[in-house]
Amino acid sequence: MHEDRAHSPRVMLLMSPSTYRAGAFLKAAADVGVEVVSVTDMPELLREYWHQDLAVSFANIEQAFPDVVRLARERAVDAVLSVDDAATELAALGARELGFVHNSPDAAAAARDKLIMRNMLANAGVRSPWFGVHPVSGDPRTIAETLEYPCVVKPIRLSGSRGVIRADDTDSFVAAFTRTAAIALDEVTDGGDPQILIEEYLPGDEVAVEGLLTDGDLHIL
Structure with a gap:
């Protein structure tokens, strides 16, 4: 101050x-x-x-x-x-x-970057789903043939679950990748080739926690 x-x-x-x-x-x-x-x-x-x-x-x-x-x-x-x-x-x-x-x-x-987060967790030995990354310019059909299903397709940086789509087989993966790639490209302002994160689908309940962390003290909202 x-x-x-x-x-x-x-x-x-x-x-x-x-x-x-x-x-x-x-x-x-x-x-x-x-x-x-x-x-x-x-x-x-x-x-x-x-x-x-x-x-x-x-x-x-x-x-x-x-x-x-x-x-x-x-x-x-x-x-x-x-x-x-x-x-x-x-x-x-x-x-x-x-x-x-x-x-x-x-x-x-x-x-704010899902790939950085995944790599940090994996490098720290935290149990994590398998994951991989591909540019939006990649061929979704070729990528689909290398995956295990079900899996989840995600843009690297968008929030609010935008572009996060589950794929249960090769056809649904191609559709999901194409849709997520379009959403990711729509957010690009520098003409780059954004990446798409593909990771293992984890079944079970989804829990969202919102809180404020101040000097190590967590207050759940």
């Missing part, structure tokens, strides 16, 4: 333009008297129209990082937070550079 100034605390929020969470964060900040500096994933030409303080590409962390840090210093913010998972790694890197409380950038990257 900047203790030597008279203005209210300030937080930098990194938000995607399509987020549904912005309203809740902005209201919470207003309720407790915290000023918001907004950084949005959009072209610079749209920044003034959307009344944003900074426009960057969350997909290009190397380019966005110095701009985020510069604005944070200029505006003397006290924290850098990501509203959505698209900017968690950028927020962690920025907060670390500024000396703020922050998540580990490596943990932030793993939390």
Whole structure:
């Protein structure tokens, strides 16, 4: 915190333009008297129209990082937070550079990249389903002939279960891969060839846990 100034605390929020969470964060900040500096994933030409303080590409962390840090210093913010998972790694890197409380950038990257997470768990000896990765440009029929079924097809980085499809045989795999590839390509902004994660299907109950972890203390929501 900047203790030597008279203005209210300030937080930098990194938000995607399509987020549904912005309203809740902005209201919470207003309720407790915290000023918001907004950084949005959009072209610079749209920044003034959307009344944003900074426009960057969350997909290009190397380019966005110095701009985020510069604005944070200029505006003397006290924290850098990501509203959505698209900017968690950028927020962690920025907060670390500024000396703020922050998540580990490596943990932030793993939390939003399913392949990084799978590799980290496997390397740590954690029991995990078998998994493999293929580019969206791969031939789904050829890939299908190498797999065991049932399996699950997933985009590497999308959230909210988008593009996560179960396949029970080669035909359903081809359909699932094609559908997931289209969804993944729709999210690409740099012209790259995104990857598709394919992993073993695990039967049983699915349990989702949401919580807040503060200084090692987990509070289940």
